[in-house]
Amino acid sequence: MPxxxxxxxxxxxxxxxxxxxxxxxxxxxxxxxxxxxxxxCRIARVCSHSHVVMLCVGCSTELCQLMGGKARLTEGCSCRKSNTNDPHNFLNLGGIAESLIGCVILVNLSR
Structure with missing residues (x-):
């Protein structure tokens, strides 16, 4: 029987x-x-579901606000989706590491 x-x-x-x-x-x-x-006018890599407030490296202004799910960009901050297929994006390991820190939820592993 299909x-x-x-x-x-x-x-x-x-x-x-x-x-x-x-x-x-x-x-x-x-x-x-x-x-x-x-x-x-600096460009910073931000995760869309960030759990940490991302600050600009140059002037320490807040780039995104926490909303519980997706992060909401502050007024005046423009964005575009990063091209993750571009191999040159992975050469900038510092920017990726900063973005990954914003996406990671810390887990307490106490026993």
Missing amino acids: LARDLLHSSLEEEEKKQKKKWLVQSPNSYFMDGKCPGC
Whole structure:
């Protein structure tokens, strides 16, 4: 008895409706953004679901505010989605390390 729908080859619309852990191939919803500071015009890499307030390195202004889920950019701060497929992005390890620190939730491993 054949199934009414194909479980291995579901459509894109069906996959988008599911929760991220129920997708056929699990992947995170978060992404990296290049945020431009309104004060000094420096570009900093910000995680979209950051749990830490990201500050500009040059002028210490707040680039994003915490909202519980996604981070909201402050007024005047412009952003674009980072191109993570570009191999030159991974040469700047300092920027990636700063962004990853903002995305990591610290876990207490006391026994």
